[in-house]
Amino acid sequence: MSGEEALTARDAGLVACRRCTRVWPRGRERCGRCGARLVSRDPGSLSRVWAWWVAGLMAYVPANIYPMLITDTLVSRSEATIVGGAIELIQHDALGIAIIILIASVGIPIGKFVAVAYLALSVQNPARLNAHRRHHLLEVVEYIGRWSMIDVFVVAILSALVQLSVVARIDPGPAALAFALSVVFTMLAAQAFDPRLIWDRIEADAEADGPEGRSADEAGPTPRGEQA
Amino acid sequence: MTDQTDLHAAEPAELIACPICDALYRVEEPAHGERAVCARCGHVLIAPRRRAGMSIIMLALATVILTCGAVFFPFLRISTAGFGNSATILDTALAFTDGPLLVLSLAVLALIVLVPVARAALTIYVLSPLVFDRPAWPGAIQAFRMSEALQPWSMAEIFAIGCAVALVKVADLATLEFGPAFWMFAVLTVVIVLQDRWLDRWLVWNTLDREVARAARTARA
Numbered sequence: 001m002s003g004e005e006a007l008t009a010r011d012a013g014l015v016a017c018r019r020c021t022r023v024w025p026r027g028r029e030r031c032g033r034c035g036a037r038l039v040s041r042d043p044g045s046l047s048r049v050w051a052w053w054v055a056g057l058m059a060y061v062p063a064n065i066y067p068m069l070i071t072d073t074l075v076s077r078s079e080a081t082i083v084g085g086a087i088e089l090i091q092h093d094a095l096g097i098a099i100i101i102l103i104a105s106v107g108i109p110i111g112k113f114v115a116v117a118y119l120a121l122s123v124q125n126p127a128r129l130n131a132h133r134r135h136h137l138l139e140v141v142e143y144i145g146r147w148s149m150i151d152v153f154v155v156a157i158l159s160a161l162v163q164l165s166v167v168a169r170i171d172p173g174p175a176a177l178a179f180a181l182s183v184v185f186t187m188l189a190a191q192a193f194d195p196r197l198i199w200d201r202i203e204a205d206a207e208a209d210g211p212e213g214r215s216a217d218e219a220g221p222t223p224r225g226e227q228a
Numbered sequence: 229m230t231d232q233t234d235l236h237a238a239e240p241a242e243l244i245a246c247p248i249c250d251a252l253y254r255v256e257e258p259a260h261g262e263r264a265v266c267a268r269c270g271h272v273l274i275a276p277r278r279r280a281g282m283s284i285i286m287l288a289l290a291t292v293i294l295t296c297g298a299v300f301f302p303f304l305r306i307s308t309a310g311f312g313n314s315a316t317i318l319d320t321a322l323a324f325t326d327g328p329l330l331v332l333s334l335a336v337l338a339l340i341v342l343v344p345v346a347r348a349a350l351t352i353y354v355l356s357p358l359v360f361d362r363p364a365w366p367g368a369i370q371a372f373r374m375s376e377a378l379q380p381w382s383m384a385e386i387f388a389i390g391c392a393v394a395l396v397k398v399a400d401l402a403t404l405e406f407g408p409a410f411w412m413f414a415v416l417t418v419v420i421v422l423q424d425r426w427l428d429r430w431l432v433w434n435t436l437d438r439e440v441a442r443a444a445r446t447a448r449a
């Protein structure tokens with residue numbers, strides 16, 4: 001056993017509760033403290049990740065094809081898709097806002113699909129990034145994932161607010177529902193991921209990384225104390 | 229450092245396993261203001277704070293009051309060419325009214341109002357007896373579990389940023405201004421972040437363990 005390989009609950013013949021961190025003898029089915037189902041390593045984790053990932057991708061396609069916002073003004077009626085709305089903003093010299101919208105609605109969702117797929121594949125195959133980097137990636141995906149919902153809220157706010165009889169009115173398009181579903185599905189994909197799978201491969205990855213990878217972190221069986 | 233044979237011999241109740249990387253440690257409760265961090269992956273395992281329970285209950289109360297207030301006041305006002313309109317949270321949540329979009333209305337209402345209020349109420353229910361050193365109330369464990377499961381689905385803070393984006397988006401169409409509910413949501417964002425940062429989950433579970441057993445004993449006696 002190499003230096004950075006900490007003793008895990010599984011190594012000790014125990015099973016840990018991921019919800020409340022209590023440890024139980026292997027073979028127990030439910031946590032006696034919080035009632036959560038106990039699995040040393042969730043064997044169904046990856047198939048659930050992929051199922052939600054595919055569902056999210058399938059919802060993301062119509063989210064880009066159908067209009068997100070339907071704007072009626074005195075002179076015109078326009079139906080804007082996510083990308084179409086951003087292009088319109090560029091034509092109106094609002095490049096900054098267009099970039100924000102493109103990042104929130106196109107960049108982040110696609111980045112999430114790539115990141116979750118990479119993490120799921122990295123559990124089955126040797127990975128280029130070490131466990132620490134991949135753990136950070138998962139944390140970022142879980143954190144940013146929720147923020148994609150901002151676009152749905154903006155559509156809801158505009159639709160509720162801009163109802164000025166004949167002067168201007170904004171209504172939501174079908175893409176709003178598809179986009180919301182896509183965000184929810186990718187959040188569920190990230191939540192389904194069992195992060196312990198990333199750390200289980202640390203030994204194999206350290207070998208693939210070469211000597212620098214091995215000395216990168218040192219873990220002992222006591223937690224670090226830290227000033228908050 | 230504890231050696232590994234020692235860990236093997238220890239009772240499971242004396243141990244803690246990192247939920248991220250499964251590393252096993254002997255529980256050593258750090259002093260107030262310090263944190264026990266997983267040496268392998270950096271996850272914060274235990275982080276006790278002085279009087280955290282009481283502060284969290286206060287923040288949860290603030291969440292309930294602010295959210296309920298924010299539901300009834302308008303958060304954005306719009307005016308253009310003599311026409312004006314203002315929107316409350318309820319208007320926004322019910323913006324998607326036809327057909328399948330109705331589902332979206334209910335989801336928006338849940339994400340920005342129902343889930344944050346439910347989490348705050350559950351937190352108050354779980355922590356109140358513990359803070360006053362009383363046996364846990366019935367169902368406290370299920371309540372805390374549900375509050376934890378709801379965490380990622382509480383999106384009041386994202387909605388607050390959404391208001392700002394909406395303001396920019398229709399800037400050339402009409403004049404927009406923030407109403408009182410917007411500022412309530414802005415405060416709420418800070419409150420919710422603090423509430424999550426101050427909560428020491430391990431300590432709550434550990435105390436619940438003890439107090440639920442105590443409640444069962446007093447019920448028998």
Ligand SMILES: [Zn+2]
Pocket residue numbers: 017018019020021022031032033034035036
């Ligand atoms: Zn548990």
Ligand SMILES: [Zn+2]
Pocket residue numbers: 246247248249250251266267268269270271
């Ligand atoms: Zn860890």
